[in-house]
Amino acid sequence: MADNIFEDLGHRDGPATVADRLAAEALIVDVDGFEGPLDLLLTLSRTQKVDLRKISVLQLARQYLAFVERAKALRLELAADYLVMAAWLAFLKSRLLLPPDPLDEGPSGEDLAAHLAFQLERLAAMRDVAARLMARDQKGRDFFARGVPEDVMRIRTLRYTATLLDLMQGYARIRTRDEFRPFVMDRDSVFTMEQALERMRGLIGFAGDWTDISSYLPDGWENDPVRRRSATAATFAASLELVKEGRAELRQSETFAPIQLRRREGRDV
């Protein structure tokens, strides 16, 4: 990205002096390399060549603002973070330069400058210890664990247990259940639609002519009224399903007349 920027610069601004270009390059080539404005400030602060504790925040603010100006002049797009920091540093600069406003209750310019210095010092310190940490002997690089760890063999024994009370409660539960079985549905005399459909799918191929659907009732279901009712309902529902599938046609000459069914013509089954 940086390279592109500089190519662009060359085209747009015409020949710039070598010195200008180098100066711009020195900082700006690294815009992508900076991890945010604090990182950039830390880098800038190094140019002061003093202990971070003695850093001139005012001077640092000037350096930063100059950097941003230059970036603008070079029509570089800086991330919002950098501009927010620039605005704040401009504010800080004015605070540091102007006599304090007695009406202003906020922190003084010196307080703000001190905190910024603290942040920079802390960031520098964390970088330093991070480097020291990584320079330590590391496992798998400088020292090693056992190459053939022997797994601990786990011998797990499961013991099941129950009390006499569990046993009696269990038994009581079963017996209680036996005495109260009102919720059990007796499903002996129910012919389901699934059953009917399965049956009729097998038979429909032979129904070239109109046939009363009652002739499709399964064997043994025609006489007992309860069974007959269930089977008839299921067979009718299954017939409707077949019609819906386009495999059969239904007709009834008048109300309560027998319902007739035939295979739909022209359809292979």
Place this chain on the structure above:
Amino acid sequence: MSEPDDIPEAEEQSLFEAPPMGEQERMVEAILFATAEPVTVRELEARMPHGCDAAEALVYLRKRYAGRGVHLVKVGDAWAMRTAPDLGFLMQKETVETRKLSRAAIETLAIIAYHQPVTRAEIEEIRGVSVSRGTVDQLLEMEWIRFGRRKMTPGRPVTFVVTEAFLDHFGLESARDLPGLKELRAAGLLDNRPSPAAMPQLGEGEEPEDEANEGQSELFED
């Protein structure tokens, strides 16, 4: 170490350079510790600084580890460190977990205790659900039930009865000592009203998972 007298110049120089034997021993120790495979003398020397005598270092190291918790052992041509055989027991961890018997198992056991000798079909009839093989196997394994005589009915099905160990565990002298239905009722264990929680499981099949039961069974316990 015990090279012939007419050592070539290179050898002589490398002998000169080799670290002291104590250091070599440390090196062999570290390599054998960290390496997943047994290591041959040749490999050891290939990894150690020039001029080292791994074989000699191994002799010292072996002595050092004699009688320790870890031994230096020869595996084919190679060397490795191994746990002393008498300490093998430390590499095992025995744990005993006590778990409550599943509801299915308790009910099956109760039916066997109250109705023995009883066939599987009879148990299923009484419980109203099928009895999984796992449940019966578990009770057999615990030695709380055993096979009784075959029933003299068609198919001659096997029956189950409870064992001495069962009586022992539950502190019963005989299965006849189990409280009867009346006593259960008197003790309030046989509620006349079906507990609402007891209803939904009527059509339920066997629950093989103990864990699944664990939470559920809480609901049923008074």
Place this chain on the structure above:
Amino acid sequence: MSEPDDIPEAEEQSLFEAPPMGEQERMVEAILFATAEPVTVRELEARMPHGCDAAEALVYLRKRYAGRGVHLVKVGDAWAMRTAPDLGFLMQKETVETRKLSRAAIETLAIIAYHQPVTRAEIEEIRGVSVSRGTVDQLLEMEWIRFGRRKMTPGRPVTFVVTEAFLDHFGLESARDLPGLKELRAAGLLDNRPSPAAMPQLGEGEEPEDEANEGQSELFED
């Protein structure tokens, strides 16, 4: 071994049962040799015969291995055998290529180690940039950091702390032994100094993954 004279009866009995200290030392040696992960005194004693004093055996064992090619190191509350760092050069074959950490990851790791327990917002405040989810995920995945307790501040943000695996990797006995920790503390650089009002809040903004963390972090809390 050197117990006071007036030991209570129970103690006396277990002393009576416990193997001699030399044996206990062998046992600790065998267990630590066999295990790649650090083992706590508690775990050691759980595996050793009743009445053993693993802590004392460790003292002897540590002395025995001082200066050897392999030695005993303390990692948090646990102990492990590790090769001496000066012999790392022998181990090129064993070297595991660790994923190269980005600068952001290294800094984040250091901030967590030195400031723990620390929230994501605090890390961002120190670095001056937002912490990408990938960075934290990578450190979590390496098991060098884990979630700590939530902070008792508004929003109850989760915190991060370093793990025992981190200590083990960097050969640290505890987080107190981090290089330069004392100096940093003395210089006040580990103080939690809130930025004065009107400071730009650097690095804040994208923290959408906090919600996602919310549920997860419960798992990690101790």
